Amino acid sequence: MKIKSREDLNELKKEGLKSLYPDRPKITVGMATCGIATGARKVFDAIAEEVEKRKLDVVVSQTGCIGFCQKEPLIDILSPGRERMYYKEMSPEKAVQLLDEYMVAKAKDDWALFRIEGEENLIEDDTFSYVESHSGKGNNKIPLYKEFPFFEKQVKVALRNCGFVDPERIEEYIAKGGYYVLLRVLTEMKPEGVIEEVKRSGLRGRGGGGFLTGVKWASCRSATGEPKYIICNADEGDPGAYMDRSVLEGDPHSVIEGMIIGAYAIGAYEGFIYVRNEYPLAIQKLKIALTQAEQYGLLGEDILGTGFHFTIKINRGGGAFVCGESTALMASLEGKVGEPRAKYIHTVERGLWDRPSNLNNVETWANLPPIMARGADWFSSIGTEYSKGTKVFSLVGNINNTGLVEIPMGVSLREIIYDIGGGISGGKMFKAVQTGGPSGGCLPESMLDLPIDFDQLTEAGSMMGSGGMIVMDENTCMVDVAKYFVDFLQEESCGKCVPCREGVKRMHEILEDISTGKGKEGDIELLEEIGFILKEGALCALGSTAANPVLSTIKYFRQEYDAHIRNKRCSSGVCSELITYSIDPEQCTGCGRCVKACPTEAIVGEKKQPHSLDPEKCIKCGSCFEVCKFDAVVRQ
Numbered sequence: 001m002k003i004k005s006r007e008d009l010n011e012l013k014k015e016g017l018k019s020l021y022p023d024r025p026k027i028t029v030g031m032a033t034c035g036i037a038t039g040a041r042k043v044f045d046a047i048a049e050e051v052e053k054r055k056l057d058v059v060v061s062q063t064g065c066i067g068f069c070q071k072e073p074l075i076d077i078l079s080p081g082r083e084r085m086y087y088k089e090m091s092p093e094k095a096v097q098l099l100d101e102y103m104v105a106k107a108k109d110d111w112a113l114f115r116i117e118g119e120e121n122l123i124e125d126d127t128f129s130y131v132e133s134h135s136g137k138g139n140n141k142i143p144l145y146k147e148f149p150f151f152e153k154q155v156k157v158a159l160r161n162c163g164f165v166d167p168e169r170i171e172e173y174i175a176k177g178g179y180y181v182l183l184r185v186l187t188e189m190k191p192e193g194v195i196e197e198v199k200r201s202g203l204r205g206r207g208g209g210g211f212l213t214g215v216k217w218a219s220c221r222s223a224t225g226e227p228k229y230i231i232c233n234a235d236e237g238d239p240g241a242y243m244d245r246s247v248l249e250g251d252p253h254s255v256i257e258g259m260i261i262g263a264y265a266i267g268a269y270e271g272f273i274y275v276r277n278e279y280p281l282a283i284q285k286l287k288i289a290l291t292q293a294e295q296y297g298l299l300g301e302d303i304l305g306t307g308f309h310f311t312i313k314i315n316r317g318g319g320a321f322v323c324g325e326s327t328a329l330m331a332s333l334e335g336k337v338g339e340p341r342a343k344y345i346h347t348v349e350r351g352l353w354d355r356p357s358n359l360n361n362v363e364t365w366a367n368l369p370p371i372m373a374r375g376a377d378w379f380s381s382i383g384t385e386y387s388k389g390t391k392v393f394s395l396v397g398n399i400n401n402t403g404l405v406e407i408p409m410g411v412s413l414r415e416i417i418y419d420i421g422g423g424i425s426g427g428k429m430f431k432a433v434q435t436g437g438p439s440g441g442c443l444p445e446s447m448l449d450l451p452i453d454f455d456q457l458t459e460a461g462s463m464m465g466s467g468g469m470i471v472m473d474e475n476t477c478m479v480d481v482a483k484y485f486v487d488f489l490q491e492e493s494c495g496k497c498v499p500c501r502e503g504v505k506r507m508h509e510i511l512e513d514i515s516t517g518k519g520k521e522g523d524i525e526l527l528e529e530i531g532f533i534l535k536e537g538a539l540c541a542l543g544s545t546a547a548n549p550v551l552s553t554i555k556y557f558r559q560e561y562d563a564h565i566r567n568k569r570c571s572s573g574v575c576s577e578l579i580t581y582s583i584d585p586e587q588c589t590g591c592g593r594c595v596k597a598c599p600t601e602a603i604v605g606e607k608k609q610p611h612s613l614d615p616e617k618c619i620k621c622g623s624c625f626e627v628c629k630f631d632a633v634v635r636q
Contacts, residue, residue, distance in 0.1 A: 001295075001296060002296065002297035002305075003179070003296045003297050003298065003304060004297065004304060004305035005304075005305070006180070006183060009174060009179060009180060009183065012170070012171045012174045012175075012296070013171070013174050013175050015171040015175075016169070016171035016172045016173070016174050016175025016176075017175045019061075019166070019169055019171060019172050019175070020128075020164075020165070020172050020175050020176075021078070021080075021128065021130075022059050022080075023080055024057045024058060024059060024079075024080070025057075025058045025059070025077065025078070025079040025080075025102075026058070026059040026060075026061060026077070026078045026079075027047055027051075027058060027059070027060050027061070027075060027076070027077050027099070028060075028061045028062065028063050028075065028076050028077075028078070028166075029043055029044040029047065029060075029061075029062055029063070029073065029074075029075050029090075030062075030063055030064070030065055030066060030072060030073060030074040030075070030163065031044060031062040031063065031064070032064045032065035032162075032246055032249045032250055032281070033065075033242070033245065033246075033249060033279075033281050033282075034065055034069040034072050034242075034246075035065065035072045035073050035074065036281070037072075038072045038073050039073055039090075039091065039092075040072065040073035040074075040090075042091075042092050043073050043075065043090045043091065043092055043095045044060070044062065045092075046092035046093075046095050046096055047060055047075070047095050047096070047099060048060045050096050050099055051099075061166050062166055062167075062168070063162075063163050063164060063165060063166055063167070063250065064161075064162045064163055064165075064167055064246060064249045064250015064251060065162055065163060065246045065249065065250055065403075065404060066086075066162060066163025066164075067150075067151075067154075067159065067162070067163065067246075067403045067404040067405065067406075068088075068113070068150055068151075068401070068403045069402055069403040069404065070400070070401050070402045070403055071088035071089055071113055072089070073089070073090045073091075074086060074087065074088060074090065074113070075087050075090050075095060075098075077098075077102055078130065081130075081131060081132075082130065082131065083115045083116060083117055083130055083131055083139065084115065084116040084117075084119070084130055085112055085115050085139075085142070086112065086113045086114050086115065086116070086145075087108070087111045087112055087113060088111065088112075088113040089111075090111075094111065098111065109139070109141050109142060112139075112141075112142045113142075113148075114142060114143050114144065114145050114148040114151070115139060115142045115143070115144060115145065116130065116144070116145040117129065117130055117131055117144065118130055118131075119164060120160075121176055121177055122156070122157065122160040122176075122177070122370050122373075122374075123160075123176060123177025123178070123180070123181065123369060123370055123373045123374075124177045124373075125374060149419060149420065149422065150401050150403070150420055150422070152419070152420075153407060153411065153415060153419060153420055154405060154406050154407055154420070155382065155390050155406060155407065155408050156390075156406050157366075157367055157370055157379075157382075157389060157390045157406065158206075158247060158254075158363045158366040158367055158390065158392055158406060159246070159247065159250075159251075159392060159404065159406045160176075160251075160254075160370065161173065161176055161250065161251040161254060162246060162247065162250030162251050162404075163250060164176075165250075165251065167249060167250055167251060167252055167253075167285045167288075167289065168285065168288050168289075170253060170289065170292040170293065170296065173251070173253040173254070177369075177373065178253050178254070178257060178369070179253075179257055179298055180373075181257065181261070181369045181372045181373045182257050182260055182261060182298070182303075182304065182369075183304050184372075185261050185264060185372055186264060186303065186304055186306040186308055187304070187306060191221065191264060191265045191266070191267065192221075194261065194264065194265040194372070195214055195217045195218050195221065195265050195266075196214070197214075197371070197372060197375070197376050198213055198214035198217060198265070198368070198371065198376070199212070199214030199215065199218070199376075200214070200376035200377070200380065201214070201371045201376035201379040201380050201388060201389070202376075202379070202380045202383075202386075202387075202388030202389070203364070203367060203368075203371060203379065203388060203389060204387065204388070204454060205360055205361065205364050206360075206361055206362075206363035206364045206367070206391065206392075206466070206467070207233055207324070207360065207361030207363075207364065207466055208324075208361075208436070208437075208463070208464065208465045208466050208541070209541070210387075210454040210464060213360060213364060216348060216358060216360075217262065217265055217266055217358060219346065219348040219349070220266045220348040220349075220356050220357070220358040221265065221266045221267055223348055223349045223356035224356075225349075225350070225354075225355050225356050226355070227268065227269060227270060227355055228266055228267055228268040228269075228355060228356045228357065228358070229268055229270055229271065229272065229351065229352045229353075229355060229356070229357040229358070230259055230262050230263045230266065230268045230270070230271035230272075230310075230357075230358055231271065231272050231273075231274060231329070231330070231333070231351075231352065231357060231358065231359040231360075232255060232259055232271070232272070232273040232274065232359075232360065232361070232362060232365055233274055233324065233326070233329060233359055233360065233361040233362070234248060234273055234274060234275035234276070234279070234282070234361070234362050235274055235275065235276050235317045235323050235324045235329060236276065236279075236324070236362075236466060237276065237319070237320075237321040237323075237324050237437075237492075238437030238438060238465065238466055238468040239437070239438060239468070239470075239488065240394060240396040240397070240468050240470050241394045241437060241465075241466055241467060241468035242394050242404075243362075243363060243392040243393070243394055243404060243466065243467045244361060244362035244363060244466070245279050245281075245282050246404055247362050247363065247366050247392075248275070248279070248282035248285060248286055248362060249281050249282050249285050250285075251366065252282075252285045252286050252288075252289035252290075253289050253293070254365075254366040254369060255273070255362055255365045255366050256289055256290065256293055256298075256299070256312065257298075257368070257369050258364075258365030258366055258367070258368035258369055259271050259273075259310075259312060259365050260298070260299070260303065260310055261368050261369070261372060262358065262360070262365065262368065263310045264308055264310070266356075266358050268310070268358070269309055269310055269311070270310070270311055270313075271310060271311065271312040271313070272312070272313050272314075272315050272333060272352075273286060273312060273313070273314050273315070274315045274317055274323070274329050274332070274333060275314060275315070275316060275317065276316070276317045276318075276319050277316040277317060277318060277319060278319055283314060283316065286314055287314065290312055290314070299311060299312060315332075315333055317329075317332060317338075318332075318338075320332070320338050320492065320494075321438075321488075321489075321492035321542070322338055322339070322340065322492055322493065322494045322540070322542050323338040324466075325340045325540045325541055325542060326340075326347050326351075326359045327340045327341045327343070327347060327351075327540070328340040328494065328540065329359070330347060330351050330352045330357060330359075333352055334352065334353060337494075338494065339494045339496045340494065340496065340539055340540035340542075341539075342539060343540075347359060361466065363391075363392055363466075363467070367379075367389060382408050382409070383408050383409030383410055383453070384409050384410040384451065384453045386453065386454070386455055387409040387410070387453030387454045387455065388409065389408075389409060390406050390407060390408050390409065391406070391407065391409055391452070391464065391467060392404060392405070392406045392467050393405045393406075393407070393416065393435075393467045393468070393469045394467060394468055394469065395416065395417075395420070395421050395469050395471070396468075396469070396470055396471070397433075397469075397470040397471035397472055398424055398425050398426070398428065398471050398472055398473035398476070399417065399421040399422065399423070399424060399425055399471040400421060400422035400423055400424070400425050401420065401421045401422040402421075405420055405421075405469075407420070407452070409451075409452060409453045410451045410452065410453060411451065411452055412448065412449050412450060412451055412452065413433055413443065413447065413448045413449070413450055413452060414448040414449055416452070416469070417430065417433060417448070417471055421471065424471065424473050425473070426473070428473040428474050428475065429473060429474040430445055430448070430471070430472075430473065430474075431444070431445070431472045431473055431474050431475075431476050431478075432444055432445075432472045432476065432478065432481075432553075432556070432557070433448075433469060433470065433471050433472065434462070434468075434469070434470045434472070434481070434485075434549070435452075435457055435462045435463065435464065435465065435468065435469050436457070436462050436463035436464060436465030436466075436468065436545075436548070437465040437466060437468045438485040438488045438489050438492075438549065439463065439465065439485075439489070439541070439542065439545035439546060439548050439549075440462045440463050440465050440468070440545075440548055440549070441457075441460065441461040441462030441463065441548045441549060441551070441552030441553075442462070442472070442478060442481060442482075442549060442552045442553050442556065442557070443460055443461070443462055443552070443556065444556040444557065446556075447460055447556075452464075461548065461551060461552040461555055461556075462548065462552060463545065463548065474572075475572050475573070475574070476572060476574070477515075477560065477570055477571075477572040477573075477574035477575055478553040478556075478557040478560050479511065479514055479515050479553070479560055479561060479564050479570070479575065480515060480570075480572075480574045480575060481549065481553065482511055482549045482550045482553045483508065483511040483512065483515055485549040486504060486507050486508045486511060486546070486549060486550060487508055489504050489542065489546045490504045490505055490508050492542070493542065493543065493546075494542075496539060497537075497538055497539035497540075497543060498537075499533055499534050499537040499538045499539075499543055500534065500538045500539065500540075500542065500543030500546060503530050503533055503534045503538075503543070503546070503547075504534070504543070504546050506530060507527060507530050507531075507546075507547065507550060510523050510526060510527055511527075511550070514561065514564045514565055515564065515570070515575040515577070515578070516575070516577040516578075517564075517568045517577050517578050519561075519564055519565035520565065521565065521566075523561075523565060524554055524558070524561050524562075524565070527547075527550050527551075527554065528551065528554065530547065531547030531550055531551045532547075534546050534547045535547060560572075564578060569636070573622065573625070573635045576619075576620040576621075577620075579620060579635055579636065580615065580618075580620075580635075580636050581613060581615075581618055581620060581622070581624060581625060581633060581634065581635055581636075582613055582615075582633075582634045582636070583603070583610070583611050583612060583613050583624075583632055583633055583634070584631075584632050584633075584634050585610035585612075586610075587630050587631055587632035588605075588610040588611055588630065588632040589608065589630055589632070590605055590606065590607055590608040590609045590610060590611060591608075591629070591630070592605075592607060592611075593627045593628060593629065594611065594623075594624035594627060594628055594632075594633060595611065596627075597623040597624055597626070597627045598623060598624055599619070599621060599623065600617045600618065600619055601617065602614045602615075602616075602617035602618045602619075603624060611632075613633075622635070
């Protein structure tokens with residue numbers, strides 16, 4: 001069936017609504033990478049097998065990540081007239097037991113995470129209610145989704161469908177308003193009008209650069225030369241970042257629809273999704289979605305009967321971090337070595353195969369359908385004066401609630417870390433948060449009330465980047481953190497330009513000296529000088545921002561550098577060359593836990609007598625320190 005009209009879309013929408021909200025119980029398992037990694041596939045198989053064995057009239061479905069990765073595997077159960085209930089940390093055994101109890105209308109409150117009374121349709125500005133309003137039938141022991149601390153302050157635009165639709169069923173995406181926007185754009189709007197709407201929305205690129213999307217589109221449309229290309233950058237390489245992966249796994253059609261809208265606006269007929277090969281599940285979901293879109297006439301020739309044609313191909317990247325940079329990505333697409341080029345010629349004028357090319361990342365494309373559906377004024381009403389809309393962050397590190405967080409621009413770091421993230425794990429103290437990936441900066445406690453937007457993060461010495469957010473506790477050594485990220489960037493540098501190739505390498509050498517007790521006066525100033533050279537002289541953004549982790553940690557944690565250099569001490573106990581272990585005989589009870597934990601037999605002593613540690617045998621692994629329950633092991 002080829003969709004040619006709104007009536008055709010309406011027919012598929014009916015099928016999608018039946019799939020989303022069937023007239024019998026429906027059990028859905030979160031089957032994104034985070035869920036599968038914690039055992040969701042076994043949970044899914046156990047439920048499906050049990051339903052089949054008992055011949056139950058139950059639908060078993062899958063979805064993407066709803067964002068609360070900390071509690072995976074997650075399943076939800078929806079029955080007609082009842083609230084949708086979400087259950088955490090499922091195992092095959094618990095899932096089967098839950099099925100037993102749910103089918104006889106028993107509650108399992110201790111496994112429940114939250115409940116939902118109705119599901120928002122952002123595109124149509126509507127809500128599908130599972131239960132009658134104020135019916136009084138709700139389980140008040142379980143918090144509502146929008147009152148649950150992890151979700152309370154979130155506003156989901158790019159993640160609007162993730163965790164709610166089956167990414168392999170196009171009819172469910174259509175039931176949530178998908179492709180209706182595309183139909184209106186192709187039949188009722190001029191390309192220039194689309195671009196003007198995107199300009200008015202204030203949407204800035206979510207891949208890290210933060211350039212105004214509408215301005216970029218206008219430049220590409222006005223550029224001379226044919227053909228023109230549309231590119232989706234899904235080469236997400238930041239350690240700890242997985243926003244783009246989750247969108248592709250949970251809602252691939254949102255990206256496809258956004259790309260088609262962009263292609264129509266710019267005048268492009270061919271598009272590419274450049275996704276790293278380490279994302280096999282995302283690639284699988286993309287392939288299914290592209291095939292479905294082609295089958296229904298939403299891709300290819302004569303899209304929706306309008307005469308417009310556009311195709312999309314998937315290209316797998318080899319995992320080079322530098323290929324997240326636009327010109328390096330395009331070189332890789334051409335089959336060349338992924339190296340950046342100088343930007344005096346913009347890619348919107350001469351990009352892929354020397355033709356006008358427009359590149360945006362996954363999150364940017366996913367924002368396009370709701371912007372065109374709800375209007376520029378709606379989108380620009382969210383966020384701050386110069387950073388409109390929402391931003392997705394992957395919240396990871398030493399924090400209680402890890403996961404994906406989509407918040408309006410302007411929300412503070414404190415609100416994300418403490419209100420949404422639940423604070424620092426293990427009851428420890430907050431020390432720093434790094435935003436913007438390996439090229440971002442580390443911000444201290446004094447910056448926790450900083451509103452998050454593109455400009456304020458940059459002014460603070462960090463950056464928005466693609467949206468990684470790594471939280472660090474009191475036991476983190478900031479010199480070691482800087483060394484880790486510089487080491488990463490050194491490995492990922494293409495080596496094309498001297499400032500990056502030599503400058504990042506030299507920074508790593510200096511940091512290595514400092515962390516091993518070989519640091520000397522003047523090293524900090526030398527790091528700052530190299531950082532300035534990188535910023536001013538590197539060829540691409542990888543090099544020009546490579547010094548951010550170093551410069552920000554020097555700016556906010558200078559005392560740690562001084563202690564490493566002058567006192568040869570690492571107060572966090574991370575840099576092994578600068579710490580020593582000993583046993584306080586006054587505190588030691590002779591329990592023997594440290595003896596068992598020591599891998600080199602450096603600790604000796606009689607049972608119930610104070611032990612001693614041989615510094616010659618000690619390899620400073622810290623095992624004794626970790627297992628001691630009496631504070632007898634002293635780390636200096």
